[in-house]
Amino acid sequence: MPNSATQTPPASQSNAKINASQRIPVVQIATPSAKIHVREQKGVFQRLRQHSNTLLIALFFLLPFINYQGRQAILFDVTEQQFFFFNLTLWPQDFTVLAWFFMAAAFALFFVTVYWGRVWCGFLCPQTAWTFIYMWIEANIEGNHHHRAALDKAPWSISKLRKRLTKHALWIVFALLTGCGFISYFMPARELYMDIFTASSGFWTGAWVWFFAICTYLNAGWMREMMCLHCCPYSRFQAVMFDANTKTVSYDAARGESRGPRKRAQKTELGDCVDCNLCVDVCPTGIDIRNGLQYECINCGACVDACNQTMEKFGYAPNLISFTSENALKSQPQASVFSLKGLGYASALLIMISLIIIDLSQLSHIQLNVIRDRQTLYREVGVDRVENSYQLKIRNKTQQAAVYQIAVRSNKTPSLTIVTDTVVQINPGEQLDYPVTVSGRRSERVDDTSQQTLQFSVTQINSVANSTPVEPENQVTQQSRFFWP
Incomplete structure (x- = not known):
């Protein structure tokens, strides 16, 4: 029998000694095998993300179908070793222009990251766009996040088999379209789609299309947040570009804590966070933004929209979770817009753009x-x-x-x-x-x-x-x- 001196007091007595202002949030870490069922969310940032993703996907599929002077306007002709971009033709010896272009794109990304964090990941990254497309297909077939979670736990039946087959069939079709869309930048687009969907393409053409189709199916359908958490290098080194003035999705702990549930219009000494957990339910990577800045956050703003809706229902001020900086949260003065880090990336970007202009001006026909x-x-x-x-x-x-x-x-x-x-x-x-x-x-x-x-x-x-x-x-x-x- 244990010694009475070592016995712990009852839970009620222990909790009574803890003041509400001293509550420590519990960090729940999902296991690698746990599937995240993202709750559907509407709001300002989600509309912005949907519009940007729609534009991105539309451009991806439609650009290869644009003709210019009787030829596909944008085409990497690997066989002829030529890159056609409207009236510009680049040969292998001219590919330094492409090198400068990709370096300029990288420095532009770094420059934006200094001021706005990972907005690329949340609003323009192809992985995010395709993942949300697959989630939209899944939600239209299997229902909302509660229905999807229940379907996972339900035993196999005719209804479950039908929904799963329909979902994966549509995933595969969209993946195949994506594979054709990617390869159409390297082969004439109209002939490629016709050959693939009539099963008359050559071996290597079909192999490359199906390779990228399988990659899309696995990345957007199965791996999803795992690509952002474990495969994307950008999430690992992004922190070196942040400073106290970088605007990221952040939780105002001084205003929100101590958190706790309450009824509407109820007077309480708790903070503004009602602990509804919606910010976790809508997060595509399954994190709790209230635990502070985390590399898994892709700055999609879903938690901002969810929290603002809750604040509106309870009559509280918006932006308990918002795009803000560390200095703004601490009510400290913002540093100069032209930070040393930002100026460095801007200078590198201007140098790359200058090199592109010089190379293009000296390009011989x-x-x-x-x-x-x-x-x-x-x-x-x-x-x-x-x-x-x-x-x-x-x-x-x-x-x-x-x-x-x-x-x-x-x-x-x-x-x-x-x-x-x-x-x-x-x-x-x-x-x-x-x-x-x-x-x-x-x-x-x-x-x-x-x-x-x-x-x-x-x-x-x-x-x-x-x-x-x-x-x-x-x-x-x-x-x-x-x-x-």
């Missing part, structure tokens, strides 16, 4: 590569002439057929001329291997050196009959060597 004939350095023709042979690889990097004028120039021997035809026409995206013979007079050699530098130039002109250059910058040059006996 012609590619030229000159290869000398390695077998024969020169040929003597007649008494006074010497010829050298070259292979010119000229690529038309535009999306229209173009006519080009080939020329050669040398400061030492002005009489160097091209024997072959100097005007060529090249189709869009085509590379022309064009043999060229350059001839020079031996009597006009300036010195006795066996070789000299010459320069080939290729200029886009209006037509075969009109040799006026289209634009001065549509010209490319490359140096080579001319050999003498």
Whole structure:
């Protein structure tokens, strides 16, 4: 029998000694196997999220169907190694522009995070958008969060089997559409959808579509919050961008504690939090925002809308949970808008944008590569002439057929001329291997050196009959060597 000195007092006596203002909230951590049934919520931030997600998904599916000058406007043509973006064509050697673009997007994300936290995750992240689409499908088939939880616990029946089969069938269809939508940026969209849904696509095309379809089905249908909690690296390093002025979804503990249930219009010494637990029920990652800032929070604002509705019912002031900063909660003055961290990310963003502009302005629409004939350095023709042979690889990097004028120039021997035809026409995206013979007079050699530098130039002109250059910058040059006996 235990010693009476070690016995604990009854629960009623123990609770009586604890003042309501000293209550410590209990943190309930869901087990990894527990499924989160998110409660449906309406409100300002949920409407904003729905509109932004709808726009994102619509753009994702519709952009590949936009045509420009008879071609898909946005297309990563892996086979031809070209990236088409309306009238811009990028080749592998031009992909530094894409590198600057992705770096600029990263710094823009970091800049926004400094001031607004993880608003990208809550309102624009594809994982969030697709997860809410799958949750919407699930809610329309299986009912609200109470019905879904009850269905999970219910024994298998014809009704349960029918609902589950219908839900997963629609999930798979939407996943397949998503796979087609992603691959349509790499293949012509209209042919791709037709081939996939008529089962006439090639093996690798179908394999890639189904690969991304399966990824979508697993991520948005099964993993959901696990992607945000365990797989997304952004949630792990986001805290280094936060400071005391970063606006995140936060709970005003000074106003809300001590929390506790009460009736409407009832006078109480408790804080404004009525402990309804709605902020937990509507959270897509299943956290309790009242426990403070947590890396799992994606700043979707669902708990803000839920809490504001409750505050309105009880006649309390709104924004017990709101988008606010640590300094604002402590009633401390806000620091300057231009923080050192924000200025750093803004400077990096401006540098990336400048590099994109510079690269695009210096982008050449012609590619030229000159290869000398390695077998024969020169040929003597007649008494006074010497010829050298070259292979010119000229690529038309535009999306229209173009006519080009080939020329050669040398400061030492002005009489160097091209024997072959100097005007060529090249189709869009085509590379022309064009043999060229350059001839020079031996009597006009300036010195006795066996070789000299010459320069080939290729200029886009209006037509075969009109040799006026289209634009001065549509010209490319490359140096080579001319050999003498």
